[in-house]
Amino acid sequence: MSRLKVTIVMPWYAPYRLPLLRELSMAPDIQLTVIFSSPIENGRQWRVPDKLPFNAVFLNSRPIVKYKRRQMFDDDISIQFPSGLLRALRSTAPRIVVAYEFHLESMLAALYAHLHQCKFLIWSDVTA
Numbered sequence: 001m002s003r004l005k006v007t008i009v010m011p012w013y014a015p016y017r018l019p020l021l022r023e024l025s026m027a028p029d030i031q032l033t034v035i036f037s038s039p040i041e042n043g044r045q046w047r048v049p050d051k052l053p054f055n056a057v058f059l060n061s062r063p064i065v066k067y068k069r070r071q072m073f074d075d076d077i078s079i080q081f082p083s084g085l086l087r088a089l090r091s092t093a094p095r096i097v098v099a100y101e102f103h104l105e106s107m108l109a110a111l112y113a114h115l116h117q118c119k120f121l122i123w124s125d126v127t128a
Contacts, residue, residue: 003028003029003030003031004029004030004031004095004096005031005033005092005093005094005095005096006024006030006031006032006033006094006095006096006097006098007032007033007034007035007089007092007094007096007097007098008021008024008032008033008034008035008097008098008099008100008123009034009035009037009082009085009089009097009098009099009100009105009106009109010034010035010036010037010100010105011036011037011038011061011080011082011100011101011103011105012036012037012038012039012040012044013036013039013040013046013048013058014046015046018052018053021034021052021053021054022053022054024054025053025054025055026053031055032054032055033054033055033056033057033092033094034052034054034055034056034057035056035057035059035085035088035089035092036056036057036058036059037059037061037080037082037085037103037105038058038059038060038061038080039058055092057088057092059082059083059084059085059088060083060084061080061081061082061083062080062081062083063079063080063081064079064080064081079103079104080103080104080105081104082104082105082108085105085108085109085112086108086111086112089109089112089116090112094118095118095119096118096119096120096121097109097110097112097113097118097119097120097121098120098121098122098123099120099121099122099123100122100123100124101122101123101124102122102124106122
């Protein structure tokens with residue numbers, strides 16, 4: 001039996017999500033890849049481990065819009081363009097695409113899922 005290819009698209013690595021992603025990657029019927037648009041969120045000091053317990057792809061996103069808005073961490077906010085996202089999705093050839101929140105990455109991942117006729121889910125865990 002072949003494993004179900006699942007790709008999760010996230011804007012950045014967050015260490016507190018590692019246990020969940022690790023558990024998903026250990027499921028015998030899932031082949032997990034996580035695409036991160038950039039290594040860390042602006043204003044964070046987290047270190048990305050050299051080796052993650054799942055297939056990970058890091059893109060080189062660049063800010064296309066920056067603006068200041070008071071948020072939880074009082075940081076500047078930017079909209080990132082995820083260079084290479086569609087190419088990375090094509091190379092993983094997922095049957096299911098999961099996009100985190102409602103970022104530009106999510107819209108591009110939805111477009112990919114529509115064009116390639118695969119399932120698409122939004123993962124949202126924040127209320128503001």
